[in-house]
Amino acid sequence: MNEVWKKPPVSLEIYRAMVGKEVGVSSWHLIDQSRINVYADVIEDHQFIHVDPERAKKETAFGNTVAHGFLTMSLLSIMSYEVMPAIQGTTMGVNYGFDRLRFLSPVRAGSRVRGRFVLTEATLRKPKELQSRTNVTVEIEGEQKPALVADWLGLIYFA
Template sequence: MLIINSFEEYQSHLGKELGISQWHKIDQDQINSFADATLDHQWIHVDCVRAENEGPFKATISHGYLTLSLIPYLWKQIADVRNLKMEINYGIERFRFGQAVIVGSEVQLKAKLLSIANLRGTTKVVIQATLIIRGESKPAYTGDVIFLYHFL
């Protein structure tokens, strides 16, 4: 795991891959819980029988936004940013879903530091986030995540 203690340490990784998270298995319970939380009960996600018989993947698939919601969890496995007063999820840009994540798949996040700026004491970083699916050549998604950090 990468440990970052300051703006200067963060900046030293500009343009570099920061790391890769552990594998995380997406099971039907997680998909169902996400469907309940978001009120998105589309059959392709929650109806296992119909998905097997009528769906293009022959199984249920994860919600795209469920996979996006894993970013904070998986990011914490890649980098431990310390000496903070506050950390803010500021935005996401240019995300594209490249492939469905079929129930039972394992995914991991790969992160690269695209840019870093000191905005009057607030550190703004743009991280290229790619969600890899075990055994697949095409990622589930790629896009940019923006974090704001207020170092002590």
């Protein structure tokens, strides 16, 4: 098991006290051509801007292949495991969706990205169901403009 999942859980009270604060920043994650190719195979999207470095260099303003936006978005899961605390007494957490998601900059092959997480809401919808809202910014190492920004919703269930 990955060490990031072994952090001790926090109480619901401590979790809710984090609202309005930056919870943390993940480690850097490499988005290399191999990862892009595997993702392209999984989702069956082999557009040349993702999988053909020579053509992408010649025919795009990117100068290189770029990651699928949804590949970058999918890394939010591992980034959140590194940063967001588990809550005592939970049985599971599920994605509820996004209220806002914008891809602001392309992530070129060979770049590293990391997630910056700010908890903006933690509301009990039912006695055993918490809705969380987290503002996430995925930064690209060495670049001013982020890859994406999102308001990510989750539901956390208690025993």
